[in-house]
Amino acid sequence: MTSIDFIRSEEKKYHEYCYDNYKLFEAGSWLYKPVKTVIDLLHVFDDKDNVKVLDLGCGVGRNSIPIAEAIKQKNGKIVCVDLLDSALQKLREYSKEYMVEEVILTEKADIGNYEININEYDLIVAISSLEHVQSELMLDKAIQQMVNGTQNNGINCIIVNSEVTEVDVVTNKRLDALMEINLSTKDMMAKISSFYKGWEVLKSEVKPLEYNITRNGRTVLLKTNAISYVVRKK
Known part of the structure; x- marks a missing residue:
C-alpha cells in the first residue's frame, strides 16, 4: 500500500465514522452547521435565476x-462531487429529508481528475477538499479546472488546510499528519493566488484552528492553518 493509499484509507474510515455517528446539522461534530464563508456568499445571487453551483x-x-x-426557488442546480459512496448516499437521503432532491445532482469522482465544463458555473466551492488530491500536480489541475469552469462574475470559494499537525492526546506523541497535500501556509497561499490573477479578491484569510478528531478509537488533536480564499471572476 502506498502512502497515499494509506492516507486515503484512514481518511475514509474517519469520515465514515463521522457520517455514521453524527447527524447532519446536529451538535457534536463539524457537521453541525455549514461554513459561514459559503453561506455569506449566497446573497450575491439573490437577483439571478438558474444559478449553477x-x-x-x-x-x-x-x-x-x-x-x-x-437556490431552489430560482430553478438553480448544484452538482455535488465526492469520492466516497457512503457520503453520496447520505447526501441523497438528506436531500430528500430537506426537500431539495430536485436541486441536487450527485457525481462520484476524485476531484483531482474531475473535468469541469468551461464557463459552466456561477459558484464553485471546495471546502477542506483540495488538500486531499493525490499530488501537487493534481492540485494545480483541480484549481485550473475551477478557474476555467467559472462564468464571468462567478465566484470561487476555497477553504484549504495548511501546515497540518496531529498529536495523540493521551501520549502527547506527534503523529504523521494524514493529509495528502500538506504545504506550508505561505506556499499554499502563493499557489492558490497564482491561479487567480486579475480576479477580484473578496476574502483572503488565514485562521489557526485546532480540534479533536477520532482515529481508530484514539483521540487526536489536529492543528491547522485554514486558508479561506474567495474570489470573483472579472
Whole structure:
C-alpha cells in the first residue's frame, strides 16, 4: 500500500465514522452547521435565476443542502462531487429529508481528475477538499479546472488546510499528519493566488484552528492553518 493509499484509507474510515455517528446539522461534530464563508456568499445571487453551483468534495451535504435551499426557488442546480459512496448516499437521503432532491445532482469522482465544463458555473466551492488530491500536480489541475469552469462574475470559494499537525492526546506523541497535500501556509497561499490573477479578491484569510478528531478509537488533536480564499471572476 502506498502512502497515499494509506492516507486515503484512514481518511475514509474517519469520515465514515463521522457520517455514521453524527447527524447532519446536529451538535457534536463539524457537521453541525455549514461554513459561514459559503453561506455569506449566497446573497450575491439573490437577483439571478438558474444559478449553477459546483461543490467539490461535498461530503454528506453540510454546505450543499443550505445552498440548494437558497437556490431552489430560482430553478438553480448544484452538482455535488465526492469520492466516497457512503457520503453520496447520505447526501441523497438528506436531500430528500430537506426537500431539495430536485436541486441536487450527485457525481462520484476524485476531484483531482474531475473535468469541469468551461464557463459552466456561477459558484464553485471546495471546502477542506483540495488538500486531499493525490499530488501537487493534481492540485494545480483541480484549481485550473475551477478557474476555467467559472462564468464571468462567478465566484470561487476555497477553504484549504495548511501546515497540518496531529498529536495523540493521551501520549502527547506527534503523529504523521494524514493529509495528502500538506504545504506550508505561505506556499499554499502563493499557489492558490497564482491561479487567480486579475480576479477580484473578496476574502483572503488565514485562521489557526485546532480540534479533536477520532482515529481508530484514539483521540487526536489536529492543528491547522485554514486558508479561506474567495474570489470573483472579472
